[in-house]
Amino acid sequence: MDLKRFTRGPLLWILGIVVLLLLVTTMFNGGNNYTTADTSTVVQQIQQGNVKNATVVDKDQRVELTLNKPIQVAGKSTDRIQASWVEGQGVKLTDALTAANPPKGWTAEVPKENFLVSLLFSFLPIIIIVLIFLFIMNQMQGGGSRVMNFGKSRAKLITKDTPKTTFADVAGADEAIEELQEIKEFLQAPAKFQAIGAKIPKGVLLYGPPGTGKTLLARAVAGEAGVPFYSISGSDFVEMFVGVGASRVRDLFEQAKANAPAIIFIDEIDAVGRHRGAGLGGGHDEREQTLNQLLVEMDGFDVKGGVILIAATNRPDILDPALLRPGRFDRQVVIDRPDLEGRKGILRVHGRGKPFAQDVDLDVIARRTPGFTGADLANVINEAALLTARQDQKLITMNTLEESIDRVMAGPERKSRVMSDEEKKIIAYHEGGHALVAHALPNSDPVHKITILSRGRALGYTMTLPMEDKFLATRSEMNDQLAMLLGGRTAEELVFHEPTTGASNDIEKATSIARRMITEYGMSEKLGARKFGSGNGEVFLGREMGHERDYSEQIASTIDEEVRRLIESAHDQAWEILVQYRDVLDNLVLELMEKETLSREQVLQIFAPVVVKEKRPSYAGYGKRLPSDRPPVITPKERANGNGAALPAGSPAFGAANEQQNQRDEA
Numbered sequence: 014m015d016l017k018r019f020t021r022g023p024l025l026w027i028l029g030i031v032v033l034l035l036l037v038t039t040m041f042n043g044g045n046n047y048t049t050a051d052t053s054t055v056v057q058q059i060q061q062g063n064v065k066n067a068t069v070v071d072k073d074q075r076v077e078l079t080l081n082k083p084i085q086v087a088g089k090s091t092d093r094i095q096a097s098w099v100e101g102q103g104v105k106l107t108d109a110l111t112a113a114n115p116p117k118g119w120t121a122e123v124p125k126e127n128f129l130v131s132l133l134f135s136f137l138p139i140i141i142i143v144l145i146f147l148f149i150m151n152q153m154q155g156g157g158s159r160v161m162n163f164g165k166s167r168a169k170l171i172t173k174d175t176p177k178t179t180f181a182d183v184a185g186a187d188e189a190i191e192e193l194q195e196i197k198e199f200l201q202a203p204a205k206f207q208a209i210g211a212k213i214p215k216g217v218l219l220y221g222p223p224g225t226g227k228t229l230l231a232r233a234v235a236g237e238a239g240v241p242f243y244s245i246s247g248s249d250f251v252e253m254f255v256g257v258g259a260s261r262v263r264d265l266f267e268q269a270k271a272n273a274p275a276i277i278f279i280d281e282i283d284a285v286g287r288h289r290g291a292g293l294g295g296g297h298d299e300r301e302q303t304l305n306q307l308l309v310e311m312d313g314f315d316v317k318g319g320v321i322l323i324a325a326t327n328r329p330d331i332l333d334p335a336l337l338r339p340g341r342f343d344r345q346v347v348i349d350r351p352d353l354e355g356r357k358g359i360l361r362v363h364g365r366g367k368p369f370a371q372d373v374d375l376d377v378i379a380r381r382t383p384g385f386t387g388a389d390l391a392n393v394i395n396e397a398a399l400l401t402a403r404q405d406q407k408l409i410t411m412n413t414l415e416e417s418i419d420r421v422m423a424g425p426e427r428k429s430r431v432m433s434d435e436e437k438k439i440i441a442y443h444e445g446g447h448a449l450v451a452h453a454l455p456n457s458d459p460v461h462k463i464t465i466l467s468r469g470r471a472l473g474y475t476m477t478l479p480m481e482d483k484f485l486a487t488r489s490e491m492n493d494q495l496a497m498l499l500g501g502r503t504a505e506e507l508v509f510h511e512p513t514t515g516a517s518n519d520i521e522k523a524t525s526i527a528r529r530m531i532t533e534y535g536m537s538e539k540l541g542a543r544k545f546g547s548g549n550g551e552v553f554l555g556r557e558m559g560h561e562r563d564y565s566e567q568i569a570s571t572i573d574e575e576v577r578r579l580i581e582s583a584h585d586q587a588w589e590i591l592v593q594y595r596d597v598l599d600n601l602v603l604e605l606m607e608k609e610t611l612s613r614e615q616v617l618q619i620f621a622p623v624v625v626k627e628k629r630p631s632y633a634g635y636g637k638r639l640p641s642d643r644p645p646v647i648t649p650k651e652r653a654n655g656n657g658a659a660l661p662a663g664s665p666a667f668g669a670a671n672e673q674q675n676q677r678d679e680a
């Protein structure tokens with residue numbers, strides 16, 4: 014027997030009865046509410062102050078008796094009763110009426126005293142006291158009872174349904190869908206996975222900007238698997254009363270477990286899952302309790318039960334690390350703003366079944382809306398449909414669609430995020446410069462992806478994938494990396510004849526690398542293999558941690574000189590490559606402007622004419638000649654692979670297993 018449910022029941026009954034009583038009494042008040050009484054009784058009643066007024070009926074005439082100020086009647090203080098009645102032409106005042114002198118032969122109607130109202134009023138204080146008592150009890154129990162959940166009814170907070178949404182309704186999120194495929198298969202047939210003892214993630218965290226379809230995707234998983242979808246928003250957990258949130262969490266898991274296999278979806282999990290202790294002092298007890306309860310439930314439930322938790326947030330950075338630990342939200346899926354292909358797909362999904370005019374080309378709309386999320390695009394189509402209907406037209410035209418883009422774009426938050434074509438071009442040249450230099454140099458990692466879609470603080474980025482986990486970097490590799498970092502800014506100079514502020518991050522990184530090459534790795538002929546300064550090289554907020562100078566003024570200026578020289582020669586190298594392959598760079602920019610994101614294959618196709626420079630060791634022998642040109646020893650394994658190269662870094666055989674992504678550049 015569930016005690017909580019029992020305590021909630023009677024209270025609702027009491028509430029219902031009170032409301033009913035009020036209704037009934039108002040109904041009675043509205044109707045006939047006079048009783049007939051003898052005239053003298055009426056007068057008496059009036060004099061005693063029990064009745065304020067009464068209607069006295071004589072034949073067909075109605076006379077109203079009103080109470081006046083006390084006056085002297087026959088030497089005694091009494092209330093004077095004044096009566097007036099309508100008699101043919103007008104109103105006439107009678108003589109004073111007293112109890113001793115009532116109007117003879119008249120009957121009167123006295124207002125009926127409302128029994129129910131008076132009953133209610135006499136009980137009201139008791140009802141209030143009982144309610145306050147229950148409230149205090151609820152506070153003390155710390156969530157044991159749900160008695161006070163009047164405001165938001167529990168049923169409304171946790172919604173349950175079995176969605177009809179499928180993956181086909183989600184466009185431009187193929188990578189995320191692939192990640193969630195496994196979850197879907199597990200939910201469809203948990204027994205199959207249990208038999209093998211496969212480990213299924215308990216929780217999946219979807220993160221990305223608002224409106225990118227996180228909720229939609231979670232619903233699609235439930236729809237695909239055909240399981241119930243329990244959904245609640247993190248902000249609904251955050252309540253004024255201590256313990257309510259925690260009890261809601263318990264409740265949510267109870268319900269889902271009872272209906273497994275099922276999905277629990279927590280939207281805006283950051284509202285409850287914010288880093289504990291990150292608040293400003295007190296007032297966060299409730300939230301912490303709720304978060305703790307969530308962690309307890311996650312640890313307590315067994316995935317074998319067939320319940321999977323999906324949460325969504327656009328602030329993964331503020332989440333409590335405890336939430337992300339193995340066995341909790343150990344699977345994290347990024348959902349980003351869609352690129353051109355994604356936007357085309359989303360427009361098609363939302364354009365399904367809409368009457369478009371002949372001239373409508375959704376691909377053009379997709380091209381005009383970089384930075385738009387799925388929700389924005391859905392909005393564009395919807396606005397266009399609304400406009401069309403308002404203008405009494407049958408078909409949605411291209412003009413209408415363009416107009417609704419402007420409307421959606423003018424929304425308060427969108428404006429700043431969408432770049433102008435001019436900006437887009439600068440970013441494309443910048444990123445293209447990085448990529449082309451990286452490609453042309455033999456010692457840099459292959460380009461994995463280029464995008465000019467802004468993401469977080471970065472305007473665009475070029476992603477390179479290291480071929481292998483590296484513990485050592487050669488001087489050549491570091492030199493090439495410097496050139497690649499400077500490639501973005503160099504391209505800007507080459508094409509627009511002046512640099513922009515977009516390269517500050519590149520410059521910071523390049524400076525730090527060049528400095529370390531000289532002061533830590535002994536890669537400068539001039540200064541030799543010595544360590545300068547006592548810092549550990551770790552840079553925090555642009556400053557080396559614990560850096561202390563232990564060298565002379567003169568050495569300091571030599572270091573600066575050497576840093577300058579390294580960076581200048583890297584810049585020269587980048588310049589040389591970009592000038593030589595300016596056509597390739599222009600082609601790349603055209604493609605980038607069009608597609609916004611280019612994959613490795615697309616990039617390689619454009620880079621086909623580029624001849625990769627030959628690999629040559631960069632010797633730092635302090636002016637000495639190499640003793641001989643004897644190559645390094647070759648291990649039997651290398652020989653078996655037919656790989657005799659001295660530096661295996663360039664060989665793709667070593668890179669395949671490495672998935673580590675290296676976001677090298679934020680321009």
Ligand SMILES: Nc1ncnc2c1ncn2[C@@H]1O[C@H](COP(=O)(O)OP(=O)(O)OP(=O)(O)O)[C@@H](O)[C@H]1O
Nearest residue numbers: 182183184223224225226227228229359387388391
């Ligand atoms: N990838 C997509 N494909 C199709 N429609 C999408 C897509 N992304 C968003 N939408 C549309 O936008 C609507 C809102 O998306 P949804 O609520 O899922 O976004 P969200 O990421 O959960 O946002 P929030 O963080 O604000 O909760 C969806 O109902 C859908 O109509």
Ligand SMILES: [Zn+2]
Nearest residue numbers: 501519678680
């Ligand atoms: Zn850059």
